[in-house]
Amino acid sequence: MPELPEVETVRAGLELLLAGATIARVELRRRTLRATIPARLPARLAGQPVVAVRRRAKYLLLDTPSGTLLCHLGMTGTWRLAPAGSERDHDHCYLHLQDGRRLAFRDPRRFGLLDFIPLGAEQEHPRLAGLGVEPLDEAAFTADYLAAACRGRRQAIKAVIMDQATVVGVGNIYAQEALFRAALRPQRAAGRIPRAALVTLVTVIRAILRAAITAGGSTINDFRQAGGASGYFQHQFRVYGRAGQPCPTCAATLVGGVVGGRGTTWCRSCQR
DNA sequence: CCTAAGTCCTGAGTGC
DNA sequence: TGCACTCAGGACTTAG
Incomplete structure (x- = not known):
């Protein structure tokens, strides 16, 4: 789905949904999308409040005090509020929130990406390090x-x-x-x-x-x-x-x- | 059979 | 011939 406007739209939506929310548990229903999701990801995010939802290029970044959940939507990735009973094929990850809500990451083609970035390691992350300028940054994209x-x-x-x-x-x-x-x-x-x-x-x-x-x-x-x-x-x-x-x-x-x-x-x- | 909002890798080609 | 770089094409995957 996503070019910059779609990712930015998803970012704004997640920001509203996640304002003040805490991740209770991360449920991975598939270990491998485009790349293998790190085994430590669920444990590192469990119990963490989401303090910001950012976008860099076509990547979403969900910040917590322990580190950042990095997400790329690939061609077909979506996030949605997924109450009990609304499960679908290709729901690869559920974020269970402490208030009882559940967010689903669904990506049929699995070109997307989920990763965990420890605090302070964002600049060196291989997916982020080589990115060019943001087009809406008027000082940079000239x-x-x-x-x-x-x-x-x-x-x-x-x-x-x-x-x-x-x-x-x-x-x-x-x-x-x-x-x-x-x-x-x-x-x-x-x-x-x-x-x-x-x-x-x-x-x-x-x-x-x-x-x-x-x-x-x-x-x-x-x-x-x-x-x-x-x-x-x-x-x-x-x-x-x-x-x-x-x-x-x-x-x-x-x-x-x-x-x-x-x-x-x-x-x-x-x-x- | 064809096509599809995206990367990522390989190998061929170019120029010094 | 070698090296560094550029660029085109394929691979990945499921759905319609």
Whole structure:
């Protein structure tokens, strides 16, 4: 489910659900997702109050005095309030809270991740250490920064903005939407894009992510906020999933292909 | 059969 | 030939 807006939406939902809550017990129903969940995780979190719910890139971080529960949603990960009787296939982890509520982490494709980070070890965590800048950090994600990342590169611009070592949080949907709004062809070589276009691209990436967060993310298939509501940014998609349909700007037929290893839609006449 | 909100690894290619 | 780096493609997995 998750690009930055969806993860941020889940973060905000979990923050509301977990405010003032204490984890009584962690129940693992499967040991291995994308990676093996550390055996010590349940014991380290049992009895711990959740003091903050943060996001870094597409990762969720649940802070407790003993350390942090790190979670990546992969493609299909969800958190939900799961009262008795609402169990589902692919519920891999239950957080039993002291007040009797239960949160479920469900992830059918198991591309997600759960890990425990001891207090003070976050900077060195291998999944977090190599991450690029946050796109909503205006001081960090600048046209200068993106231009430096693009310089000399023949790689498609779409692959560059989806590279989590450069800028985090942009995935296959928002990359396509941002490139449409910036009038850039997804397969355009990053190093041959004029600076003015990169200025625009930085601006539209930030704007689209902000708008999507405001809309509660995008709901495709069964993405839900942690509180159970749907996002509605999917109604503002201009190209994603619309190959063969008319361009919303010029009415030319949108074309589909593979760019950066992922299905991609763009307008041949609006995007150069 | 096809496709899918994401990483992560391998191996081929490039340039010095 | 070697080395460092870049980049494309495959693998992982289940559901619709």
